[in-house]
Amino acid sequence: MEESSLSMPWDALTCSICLDILKHPVSLQCGHSFCLACITDSWDQAGVCRCPHCRKTFTQRLDLCINIHLANAVEKLNMASQSRAGPDDIECSFCSEIKLKAVKSCLTCLASYCEIHLQSHYKINTLKNHKLVNPTRNIENYMCSEHQKALELFCTDHCVCICSSCVADKHKNHHTVLPEKERAKKKDSVEIEEQESMEVLKDLINSIEETCQKITQLFKDQENKEVEKFKEPIERLEKEIEVLNKRDAELTELSETDNDIYVLQVRSATIGKDLMKNIFFQFPYFFAVILQTFPSVSTPIHEQSHPSVDVSTDFSAALLRKELSHLKQSVEEISQWEFVEETEEGLSI
Incomplete structure (x- = not known):
């Protein structure tokens, strides 16, 4: 790719019929160029072989051939358009009209190069030893602010990058290494x-x-x-x-049961006694279970004894009502108890 192909006027590579970049460009005798498909369709529709640009008429239909020079220029322009630098790209320092994307930056020249302008670093012997890196922004940061030269060495005594003039000046007799070597060591x-x-x-x-x-x-x-x-x-x-x-x-x-005698004489007394014993004898046991299950709960603050329940073996309805009333009263008394929790520090309510 040559830079001269990029400096060709834009109009010379544009079709005046479709107003787009030439595709398979052909040139007429008048010197104007068009897309092969565009000029062919124009002549077919008009029925006359005339230049759409200057209106020159030709007596007979011309044999249209691809203009090789224009085709090559269009191809190079398309390639250049793809390589054109965008807002976020690093531009080539040497492109004049169309700024192409830089593919390398030279730390010796302190400049960035596109593929075209980079060729000199591959061909000229004096440029082959230059330090090429990936495109870098603010390449001036790689330049010594005192001597305006590229930073080529690293001073291990002061842990700074220096140029060749710094070695003979402030960093004379200091231990220096190449930056890439120091980088590998730190890595x-x-x-x-x-x-x-x-x-x-x-x-x-x-x-x-x-x-x-x-x-x-x-x-x-x-x-x-x-x-x-x-x-x-x-x-x-x-x-x-x-x-x-x-x-x-x-x-x-x-x-x-329908047996009244059985109910009154036998079962009533027996079941009544068993029921009374079961209720009153088991009643204190439930509270004992609670106290055994939760050993952290101690006796009431006020010395209170468990309600005593006397069970008579002689069962009657009146006695049952009396004992149930006594039981209800005992439950109400128990509900008024205050319990304390025993901790390592002492008792707490």
Whole structure:
């Protein structure tokens, strides 16, 4: 690709019929050029061989041939358009009219080059040793602010990049290396530090996971202990419920029988006694279960004794009502109790 092809006037590569870049360009005897398809359609529709631009008429239809020079120019222009620098691209420092994208930056010349202008660095011996890098913005940052030369060395004593003049001036007799060598050294150092940090982090994660497992196991063990505390009282209560259900079934059977003598003389007295014993003898046991199940709950603040219940073996309806009233009163008294929780520091309400 040559730069001269990019400086050709835009109109010379534009078809005046479709107003677009020439496609398969052909030139007439008058010197004007058109797309092969455009001029052919124009002549077919008009029925006359005339130049659409200057209106010159030809006596006979011309044999149209592709203009090789224009075709090559159009091809180069299309390639240049694809390589044209956009707003976010780095422009070639040597393109004049159409700014193409830079493909390399030279740290020796402190300039950026497109593919066309970069060829000199590949062909001229004095330019072959220049330092070429990927396109770089603000390339002036790679220039020594004091001597206006490219930064070519790294001073390990002061940890700064310097130019060739700095070596003979402020950094004389200092230890210097090439920037790429120092970069490789620092890269290795960073990788080692990163690896060490990852190992420390891995150990920390393992420690946290082990601690979480231990804490989880402690919670499970404590949970199992609490479940065992409730297991025996629950089994006792289930047995008592079973007994009560049995008594309830007997009462139901009694209420449905038609034998009045059986009800009055036999079953009534027996079931009444059993019912009274079951209610009053088991009543204190329920509270004992509560106190055994929750050992942290101590006796009331005020010295209070459990309500005593006297059960008579002689059963009657009046006695049942009396004892039930006594039981109700006892329950109301118990509901007024105040409990304290026993802690290591002492008692708390």
